[in-house]
Amino acid sequence: DTGVSQDPRHKITKRGQNVTFRCDPISEHNRLYWYRQTLGQGPEFLTYFQNEAQLEKSRLLSDRFSAERPKGSFSTLEIQRTEQGDSAMYLCASSLAAGTPTYEQYFGPGTRLTVT
Amino acid sequence: SQQGEEDPQALSIQEGENATMNCSYKTSINNLQWYRQNSGRGLVHLILIRSNEREKHSGRLRVTLDTSKKSSSLLITASRAADTASYFCATAPNDKVIFGPGTSLSVIP
Numbered sequence: 001d002t003g004v005s006q007d008p009r010h011k012i013t014k015r016g017q018n019v020t021f022r023c024d025p026i027s028e029h030n031r032l033y034w035y036r037q038t039l040g041q042g043p044e045f046l047t048y049f050q051n052e053a054q055l056e057k058s059r060l061l062s063d064r065f066s067a068e069r070p071k072g073s074f075s076t077l078e079i080q081r082t083e084q085g086d087s088a089m090y091l092c093a094s095s096l097a098a099g100t101p102t103y104e105q106y107f108g109p110g111t112r113l114t115v116t
Numbered sequence: 117s118q119q120g121e122e123d124p125q126a127l128s129i130q131e132g133e134n135a136t137m138n139c140s141y142k143t144s145i146n147n148l149q150w151y152r153q154n155s156g157r158g159l160v161h162l163i164l165i166r167s168n169e170r171e172k173h174s175g176r177l178r179v180t181l182d183t184s185k186k187s188s189s190l191l192i193t194a195s196r197a198a199d200t201a202s203y204f205c206a207t208a209p210n211d212k213v214i215f216g217p218g219t220s221l222s223v224i225p
Contacts, residue, residue, distance in 0.1 A: 002158065033213065042204050042215035043159070056212055091158060104149060105213060107158035
């Protein structure tokens, strides 16, 4: 257990439905990242926050995806009008800001999304 | 395009043997990290090597970094069945951590 939790762990939804995932980072970490991972691939960066500010958003993230970190603590990732291509593992990670002595990311267990 | 590329894509060895994985990257870096992922789980940070370091050890892990060749290697000595996992290198050229596609290691008891 890294201290980063994600909920739910598994989600099965029908195409066209909206889904929301939650990530609770390590409390003292001010950075929070979202990644998407498909089978046999490394995690692909989606977006990241420093405190409550969303600093970067990947071009992979279509308008159907939105992420928030309202109080600089937990974060949510919402996918609207899900498509079968959205089926993947969604990973959350937290870290201290760049420039600190260690810059390692602590990953949650992931949310596996299956769109039928 | 991915910043890091691991080689080989898959590696199968007998328990007790050493496993070597390589990573090549494209742009200049401040540090390079290696992560492990067991099947269906999140990633676990293994080791970070800074750009001014050439070699680093952590237990049975040895990481080297050659910034002139833009490459790194991860050596796992005396492998165990529990080392079976995917291994990823990661760089952060602009505060955005980029992972390679990974090396899938199978250690046969």
